[in-house]
Amino acid sequence: MSESKKDAIQDGQHDVDNGICDEVTQKAASEVPQDLFHSERGDVNFHGVSWLGAGILIAKFQIGLGALSLPSTFHILGFFPGILCFVILAILTTIAGYLCGNARQYYPHMHSIGDAAELLFGKGAREFVGFIYYIYLALVAGAGMLTTSVAFNALSDHGACTMVFVAVTCAGSFVIGTGFRSLEKVSWISWVGVAGIVVAIWITAIGCLAQDRPASAPAGPINKEIHVFPNATFSEAMSAVSSQLFALGASGTFFSVSAEMKKPELFTRALVCGQGFIVATNIAISSIVYGKVGRYIASPALGSAGVLIKKISYGISMPGLIVTAVLWSHIAAKYWFVRILRGTPHLQSNTITHWVVWSGSMGVTVVFAFIIVGVVPFFDDFLSLVGALINPVFTNVFPGFMLLYFLARKPAKAVEGIQNVQDEESSSARKWLPDAFKACRNGWKESLALLVACFMILVGGFVIVGGTYATVLSIQASYNKGTVSGVFSCADNAS
Structure with a gap:
């Protein structure tokens, strides 16, 4: 056979091989989940958040309600252990936020922690975790509405029924939240x-x-009872730890923040700026207020400096409290909005279906939050129960398992919105969990990451058990004292 014929045969075989490879690559790429939002398609741009805007969103999520209760935790835990505990929780939740916010660089189809649950444990986990996640978001939105009613009562000297103030905040959250479809x-x-x-x-x-x-x-001599070290029962201490974790408990929402960023690769910068500012502010404020007031701290803390300062503080914080209710209502509604319209042209188009689903999601969320605030007679303890039972799942447990998953599978970064194709067997923890523990053989970095992941999961489990136990005891004590309010109570909650 002549050399020219051999070259022709080889060239033809090379073309066939290239064609097969291209076909396999295209087929594999088509099976990989694509980016949830497309900035070049549709009428609504869900990729408009700058890194600075993301930092502000992170700061707002973290400085909503929990910051107002932090000084009282120092009195329970003691000044030094209180700060130490808060710093440890801040480090853990920052790691969790880093994992949640940067996960989309590897899995661009993710929008919520429910999508992460599917990756780790399968479709059933997505539905269960997603539903619990929505309940949690809606309850925090309800707490934001209730706290805003405290501000209204403080400013007006209880000028109206408390539930009227809650209803006003609920209506405002619906109007503002529905008007702003993008973060x-x-x-x-x-x-x-x-x-x-x-x-x-x-x-x-x-x-x-x-x-x-x-x-x-x-009047007369006083004892502030400022404790350097704890002087509390186990249940009181666990309740304080749960409150501190609640103050830093927005890590699970960072999926949604990253999903709407112009440049998700800059999420870490946003996290450092937003989280760092809030942690430093919380430590400084809590230390000053507890050091001066001691056991006479008010909860929320804005009432700790007297009636006049209380009114001034609530007046200035009113927009922030309303934004808290709007932001958490928006994120909760966005979960169902994306869950229902994912993969359809209605997700980013100004269609009737788009507006019906979006306004319906917002309406259901704010009404549900309003009903829970009014129906549950011990809402503060109920929120503590939810915070202790559910919050650690999103701030510790799931991020810990995500870190184990990354150790086991070592996913490659997404390129141009498409995740690199690889065989991951993602839906069975029995296949990837053993590999995560074997990763410690690869070096000290993997061993350290494994220890951090296990520590996060154990801390989360400890808070779930201990915090839930403490909250149940608190609810029981409230019933025994007869301090449980009635359904849809009009009582002044700012006194």
Whole structure:
């Protein structure tokens, strides 16, 4: 056979092989989940959040309700253990936030922690975890509405029934939240929200510093009972730890923040700025207020410097409290909105279906939050129960398992919105979990990551058990004391 014929045969075989490879690659790529949102398609751009806007959203998620209860945890845990515990939880939740926010660089189809649950444990886990996640978000939105009613009562000297104030906040959350379909728009008002709450708590701290004695202290000699080390029962301590974790418990929402960023690869920068600012602010404020007020701390803390400062602080923080209710309602509604319209042209188009699903999701969320606030007679303890029972799942347990999964599968980064094709057997923990523990053989970095993952899961489990136990005891004590309010109570909750 001549050399020219051999070359022709080889060239033809090479073309066939290339064609087969191209066909296999295209087929594999088509089977890989694509980016959830497409910035070049549709009428609504869900890729408009800058890294700075993402940092503000992270800060707003973390400085909503929990920051107002932190000083009281220092009194229960003791000053030094309180700060140490808070710093440890801050580190763990920052790691969790890093994992949740950066997961989309490897799996661009993710929008919520429910999608992560499917990757780790299968479709059944997605539905179960997603439903629990939505309940949690809606309850925090309800807590935001209730806290806003405290501000209304404080400013008006209980000028109306508390449930009227809750209803007003509920209606405002629906109108504002429905009008802003993308987090880019919500990040604009989050600037106002963060500024309002930060200024308000600093005014309270300065007010406490300027006073010779705590505003709520009785006449005569007083004992602030400032403890350097804890002087509390196990249940009281676990309740305080749960409150601290609740103050940093928004890590699970960072999937949604990253999903709407212009450049998700800059999420870490946003996390460091937003989380770092909030952690430093919380430690400073809580230390000042507890150091000056001691056991006479109010909860929420804005009432710790007297009636006048209380009204000024609530007036300034009012926009921030409203934004808290709007933001959590928005994220909760967005979960069902994406869950229903995922993969359809209605997701980013101004169709009737699009608006019906979006407004319906917002409506159901705010109404559900309003009903829970009114029906549950011990809402504060109920929220603590939810925070202890559910919050650690999203801040510790699932991120810990995600870290184990990454150790086992070592996913490659997504390129141009498409995840690299690989055989991952993602739906069976029996296949990837043993590989995660074998990863420690690969070096000290993998061993350290394995220890961190296990520590996160164990801490989460400990808080779930201990915090739930403490909250149940608190609920029982409230019933025994007869302090449980009625359904849809009009009582003043700012007193």
